[in-house]
Amino acid sequence: MPKKAIVIASGGLDSTVLTYHLKSKGFDVHMISFNYGQKHLKELQYAARTASKLGLRHNIIDLSSLNKLLGHSALTDPFTEVPNGHYAAANMSITIVPNRNMMMLSIATSIAIAEQAQCIAIGVHAGDHFIYPDTRPVFIESFQQTITIANEGFGDLDLYVYAPYLHTVKAGIVAEGEILGVPFEDCWSCYKGGNLHCSKCGTCVERKEAFEIANVKDKIVYENYYNSETLHS
Amino acid sequence: MPKKAIVIASGGLDSTVLTYHLKSKGFDVHMISFNYGQKHLKELQYAARTASKLGLRHNIIDLSSLNKLLGHSALTDPFTEVPNGHYAAANMSITIVPNRNMMMLSIATSIAIAEQAQCIAIGVHAGDHFIYPDTRPVFIESFQQTITIANEGFGDLDLYVYAPYLHTVKAGIVAEGEILGVPFEDCWSCYKGGNLHCSKCGTCVERKEAFEIANVKDKIVYENYYNSETLHS
Numbered sequence: 001m002p003k004k005a006i007v008i009a010s011g012g013l014d015s016t017v018l019t020y021h022l023k024s025k026g027f028d029v030h031m032i033s034f035n036y037g038q039k040h041l042k043e044l045q046y047a048a049r050t051a052s053k054l055g056l057r058h059n060i061i062d063l064s065s066l067n068k069l070l071g072h073s074a075l076t077d078p079f080t081e082v083p084n085g086h087y088a089a090a091n092m093s094i095t096i097v098p099n100r101n102m103m104m105l106s107i108a109t110s111i112a113i114a115e116q117a118q119c120i121a122i123g124v125h126a127g128d129h130f131i132y133p134d135t136r137p138v139f140i141e142s143f144q145q146t147i148t149i150a151n152e153g154f155g156d157l158d159l160y161v162y163a164p165y166l167h168t169v170k171a172g173i174v175a176e177g178e179i180l181g182v183p184f185e186d187c188w189s190c191y192k193g194g195n196l197h198c199s200k201c202g203t204c205v206e207r208k209e210a211f212e213i214a215n216v217k218d219k220i221v222y223e224n225y226y227n228s229e230t231l232h233s
Numbered sequence: 234m235p236k237k238a239i240v241i242a243s244g245g246l247d248s249t250v251l252t253y254h255l256k257s258k259g260f261d262v263h264m265i266s267f268n269y270g271q272k273h274l275k276e277l278q279y280a281a282r283t284a285s286k287l288g289l290r291h292n293i294i295d296l297s298s299l300n301k302l303l304g305h306s307a308l309t310d311p312f313t314e315v316p317n318g319h320y321a322a323a324n325m326s327i328t329i330v331p332n333r334n335m336m337m338l339s340i341a342t343s344i345a346i347a348e349q350a351q352c353i354a355i356g357v358h359a360g361d362h363f364i365y366p367d368t369r370p371v372f373i374e375s376f377q378q379t380i381t382i383a384n385e386g387f388g389d390l391d392l393y394v395y396a397p398y399l400h401t402v403k404a405g406i407v408a409e410g411e412i413l414g415v416p417f418e419d420c421w422s423c424y425k426g427g428n429l430h431c432s433k434c435g436t437c438v439e440r441k442e443a444f445e446i447a448n449v450k451d452k453i454v455y456e457n458y459y460n461s462e463t464l465h466s
Contacts, residue, residue: 032302059298059302060298061296061298061299061302062295063294063296063340065292065293065295066340066343066344069292069294069343069344069347069348070344070347071346071347071348097343098342098343098346098384099339099342099343099346099380099383099384101383102339102342102379102380103336103339103342103343106332106335106336106338106339106340107296107299107336107339109331109332109335109336110299110302110303110330110332110333111299111302111303113304113331113332114302114303114304114331115302115304133383133384133385134382134383134384136382138382139379139382139383142375142378142379142382143379146335146375146376146378146379147332147335149366149367149369149371149372149375150332150334150335150366150376151331151332151366151367152366153366
């Protein structure tokens with residue numbers, strides 16, 4: 001019987017490539033996505049599209065009742081604008097949703113135990129460490145320790161957090177996605193959640209940079225950004 | 234300015250006494266409760282009653298979309314009966330909702346950070362350690378470490394998990410509640426969630442035992458249980 005993995009799938013690039021990665025490794029993959037009131041809620045449709053293409057089970061966990069309690073993150077607060085600029089810039093800290101990965105991983109753990117899965121997978125990568133403390137290796141290690149203690153003695157629990165991009169930059173994820181044949185147009189990155197990718201917010205800037213470094217052609221169309229390869233492809 | 238505490242308030246005895254405890258210590262208390270599809274959802278009305286009596290902010294976090302993903306815990310699965318008997322008995326393990334405390338504490342952490350609270354309070358106690366691994370001191374310590382790492386550098390974070398009953402048996406909580414003047418009839422314990430407390434499930438058995446040991450009169454009426462003090466009070 002194949003090993004089972006619960007993957008936290010936002011519909012973005014990292015977790016979509018991770019989903020293809022898990023499938024290529026023979027895991028039985030169950031995708032879970034979270035609605036925490038993010039402005040770019042449309043990313044969840046992209047997660048659903050990947051699930052449908054790969055024939056995977058997919059659930060959206062509704063945490064929207066939390067939205068009003070999560071403070072003024074630019075990702076959720078209608079009165080705080082999503083900043084433009086490079087991901088690693090100081091002003092990006094307002095895109096932090098406090099303790100978000102820990103919340104999502106804790107819920108994924110509950111589901112994994114209920115389904116006797118062996119693996120919880122998350123697409124955190126080295127480029128995030130500047131800004132999000134809950135993407136660092138030290139966090140993943142500590143989280144692993146805590147869930148092991150929290151669920152000790154529960155059946156034959158042998159559950160591990162799998163974060164294969166923990167030491168990889170985003171360009172490396174793009175390169176892997178290219179090898180795995182990921183349709184990159186199925187990945188939504190923009191934090192603003194408009195009709196097209198804005199090309200200016202942290203995740204858009206990061207995405208463009210990653211494809212350039214990896215020397216891979218992206219198929220999405222950006223707003224306000226002349227991308228000759230995109231336009232002619 | 235008083236210190237702020239986010240308390241995980243189920244509407245049960247432990248967290249209700251804890252809420253009074255925090256108030257008596259001068260905390261600005263924000264109560265949060267969770268709907269995870271438990272059969273004894275009526276406990277949340279009891280939490281709301283305490284909030285109203287004490288004039289505290291209270292939010293119910295809706296995790297009901299998780300219900301179908303949490304497996305066959307007797308607390309949530311309509312096809313698995315809540316067992317009768319003593320809390321510490323082997324058959325009580327089917328009342329485990331996997332990783333429940335970790336989920337609730339992780340969400341409480343997010344809210345605490347957003348509200349710049351200093352304290353996350355939870356009513357876990359020594360009597361739970363037999364059956365629920367996520368009520369043990371070793372879990373609380375590990376969780377504290379993980380949230381500190383997960384949110385490092387986020388403002389002037391100085392957040393601690395406060396679990397004052399970690400080494401106390403339930404009778405001790407009853408004794409403290411008596412001193413604090415907690416109206417025990419505002420605490421719902423029964424896992425079955427019927428009209429009256431059933432007197433037979435793990436939490437009912439535990440509650441009766443705790444009041445007997447503490448030599449305190451409980452004011453609730455049990456079904457199928459002749460309690461002379463209750464009937465004549």
